[in-house]
Amino acid sequence: MEMLQQAVEVESLPYVFQDAITIARRLGIYYLWIDSLCIKQDEDLRDWKVESESMGRIYASACLNISATWSVNLGDNLLGKRTCVTMAASPIEIDMGNLTRTYYAFDGDLWSDEFDFGPLNYRGWVFQERYLARRVVHFGQSQMAWECKEGRALEMFPDGLPRLLGQHPKFECTWATVQLTSQQPAQSKVLEFARDWQNLLENYCRCDFSFPRDKLMALKGISTQIAMNRPGDFYLAGAWKSTVLFDLSWHRHESERKEYPIANTYERAPSWSWASVDGSVQFPLAQETLSNLLERYAEVEGLAGHGIVIDDKFVTTGTIRLRASCIPLNLQLSEDNDITGFHGAGFQFSTTKGPFRSAIYFECTNEVLFSLSRSGKLLLIPLFSTSHSIYGIIVQKVRGVGEHRRVGAVRITLMAITGDLQEPGGNNDIMEMDLDHRISHMDHFSEKWSISAIIFSHYLTQQKPGSRCINIS
Structure with a gap:
């Protein structure tokens, strides 16, 4: 020195x-x-x-x-x-x-x-x-x-x-230069901000860290700049109060979950935060850039927490308080213990091949998952729907009244684009293509709607099954 x-x-x-x-x-x-x-x-x-x-x-x-x-x-x-x-x-x-x-x-x-x-x-x-x-x-x-x-x-x-x-x-940074002038910004501005933020996070999560503990700290400069232009908003653990409802249903693909098990990182951030995991993360609005918001099935009533240092590790604690429908979730398994579908509140959805196949993603191991499913501790919480899908998260009950942890995410297909596409491999499902490819072939495809998913959406909006306030930490 x-x-x-x-x-x-x-x-x-x-x-x-x-x-x-x-x-x-x-x-x-x-x-x-x-x-x-x-x-x-x-x-x-x-x-x-x-x-x-x-x-x-x-x-x-x-x-x-x-x-x-x-x-x-x-x-x-x-x-x-x-x-x-x-x-x-x-x-x-x-x-x-x-x-x-x-x-x-x-x-x-x-x-x-x-x-x-x-x-x-x-x-x-x-x-x-x-x-x-x-x-x-x-x-x-x-x-x-x-x-x-x-x-x-x-x-x-x-x-x-x-x-x-x-x-x-x-x-x-459009999300950094647009001023949040009131406590209740216009819905279009909220969605624009949510899309920009989710696209940024997808790019950020592809980066590597010598020390994964730095994941939230290395984004602090950006979040601080945004916060200066959004005085009515609140930032915690990689999420903003104004848009956290749309961020909750992030997911990782199976290969990422196997390579970066959440057991190694889950204490770094709350279970609902993308920062609690390593590897690439996908967000719903970043993927559906052409979609419009149809319904909101849940409301964020509170977001609270803080960052602390434990043994030279940067840890962020936080709790989201949601008012939402809490639907008991049951899994359908094949003979090989592969998830083929799920059902709740009398509605059943398939995750196998087909234009209306849905998707379910879990962060816990299969052993833990099946144990939670058998004991009835899994709840499906629908969050919102777009032109194409209904998005939600899966939580497990933990000790304490109304206390839960996020263990996964779900996407229920509302609308599929189908048609005949003559390509090697015989693929005739446009939903498997990238966005540019889809747009270039739109003339050859038609829209089809899932009746069961539409009825489910109407049921959530009108009946609000199991609606109550819960905490997710």
Whole structure:
């Protein structure tokens, strides 16, 4: 520490740091922040706990963010040797009869392959550093790139990206710039905010962390910026009070649940929070960008909790108070103990193949799940419906009056798009395609509605079965 306070010998630093210093000097910038040099690397994390609170502000206030996007380790160079060939589109001459014309060809996935999918952008802490920064200069494999809120450019296209590469500016946080002017914002604004937030979380959850304990802390800069523009809202454990009803039905695919068992992380955040798990997480509104909200079957009456530190682990506790229908849930199992369907309140839904198949996702192991099912401790709580589906969560009763934990999520299909599609494999179900593929084939398909799901929705709205207040922690 005493040596560093006197001077830093540049030649002794890793090549990436040396190049960053060179860039700052050439630009006439006198102050350079490098995390591992500016934060004490002490084992008890005392300095890190203090500085991590300011990370979002540091990157949001900086003049320029230098991104070593394709540097795998500190021994790599930012300013390495390159050839002009990699920075220019390839000329191609095409002879059309007596007319010869020259065209320029380039990879249509250049931006995503070179920068969005760069190793650095898969690191969890880099997520907010990139999106909060005013300006970012990326150092890729073949060229540099520029990214700010007004545009994006490459050395190949210094005046801006052509349409085929996308002309969107740096991810502009609409959820951060839209002011929440009242305690009861317009429903359309709530849904817009919920979609933006869920899309952001899906991208964030794909990132990796050296220490999974940092998952909520590394998002704090973004949440703090949003909170400044939404004074009437409340943030806790990765959710906002105004939109938490739409966030609760997140889920993970089976492969993610097996690779990152919740038993290793469930104490990190409340069971209802996506931050209680590791790996990729899917959210309902992020997937249904073309859907409209049809009904709300539950209401959030309260959201309370706080963050604490236990044995150098950052833990967030929190409870959601819901007024909702609590329907006893029963599972249908095959001879191999695979879930083939579920039923509750006299309604039955299948999870097997078919246009109206529903989906059910559990975070607990099958042994725990079957035990809860046999003992009658599982409850289905419908939350809301969109043009395509009814979404809900599954909770288990725990000790205490009205106390529950979230153990899974459910999606009940309201509307399916079906038709004939001649493709290898004989797939004729458009619901299995990605969104762009669906839209391009819309003329060949028709909408079909599930009568049982429509009646179930009407039943929830009119009868409100088992409606009461419960706490989920």
